[in-house]
Amino acid sequence: MNLSEPQDEDDLMCKKNTPWHEAQVFERGWYSHDSQRAAKRHNALVAELVGLTCAHLDLSRSSVLDVGAGGFSLLQRVKTRRGVAVDPLFFGELEKNYADAKIQRVFACAEELTSLFYFSEFDEVWLFDVVQHVIDPARAVHAASCLARRVRIFEWLHTGLHKLKAKFFTTRFMRWEKKVEATGRVNHLGFTGEYFFAVYER
Ligand SMILES: C[S@@+](CC[C@H](N)C(=O)[O-])C[C@H]1O[C@@H](n2cnc3c(N)ncnc32)[C@H](O)[C@@H]1O
Numbered sequence: 001m002n003l004s005e006p007q008d009e010d011d012l013m014c015k016k017n018t019p020w021h022e023a024q025v026f027e028r029g030w031y032s033h034d035s036q037r038a039a040k041r042h043n044a045l046v047a048e049l050v051g052l053t054c055a056h057l058d059l060s061r062s063s064v065l066d067v068g069a070g071g072f073s074l075l076q077r078v079k080t081r082r083g084v085a086v087d088p089l090f091f092g093e094l095e096k097n098y099a100d101a102k103i104q105r106v107f108a109c110a111e112e113l114t115s116l117f118y119f120s121e122f123d124e125v126w127l128f129d130v131v132q133h134v135i136d137p138a139r140a141v142h143a144a145s146c147l148a149r150r151v152r153i154f155e156w157l158h159t160g161l162h163k164l165k166a167k168f169f170t171t172r173f174m175r176w177e178k179k180v181e182a183t184g185r186v187n188h189l190g191f192t193g194e195y196f197f198a199v200y201e202r
Helices: 007-014 019-030 033-050 092-100 110-115 137-147 167-172
Strands: 059-067 080-086 104-106 122-128 148-157 177-188 191-201
Touching: 033 148, 033 177, 033 191, 059 110, 059 137, 092 104, 110 137, 122 137, 137 148, 137 167
Parallel strands: 059 080, 059 122, 080 104, 122 148
Antiparallel strands: 148 191, 177 191
16 A cells, blocks of 8 residues: 655654654554554554444534544544544555545644634544654643543553653643543553543533
């Protein structure tokens, strides 16, 4: 599969040759032909932990922005009124699934979303396993909190590799009402880590 277009994704935010850029090259490989099975398994685990299956959630009248959506956003499995998938990476042939499901694709970073969308433009913003990957977690979370009244967070915290700790989320959203929270440990794709899941509303 061809994951090389649009070519300018590597220049996004002019972050070439930074640790973030290197990590993004790895992320892109994750969605390449060989890794798709693992990526799908990961996605299924996220769905399970978040409890976000079609059966559980009626978002048919809601607008949802999935930030750091990856190649297999849960938007592809949940009916929404409007679904927008944001990710700086281009996922080659997998992009067709977004087009087929009428999910709008935006190639951008979480940190810049307040300049692309209006305040409270969405009913929900999702941050699923993305905050530990962004350049500036605080800015990314702040942007999410501006764009919707409800923010759903799931993070499979890859402790040892990333610095982010679950505590980060509880301090960032202190002024928000927390609807649900769950934490625990998970063995997943050969790694052990913690997970954190919460739904916040303002
Ligand atoms: C582990 S994947 C998670 C994908 C998807 N949310 C899921 O749960 O399957 C992390 C994603 O974050 C994206 N990402 C990295 N830095 C980002 C940033 N600054 N803004 C938005 N997304 C970013 C990567 O391109 C990658 O697709």
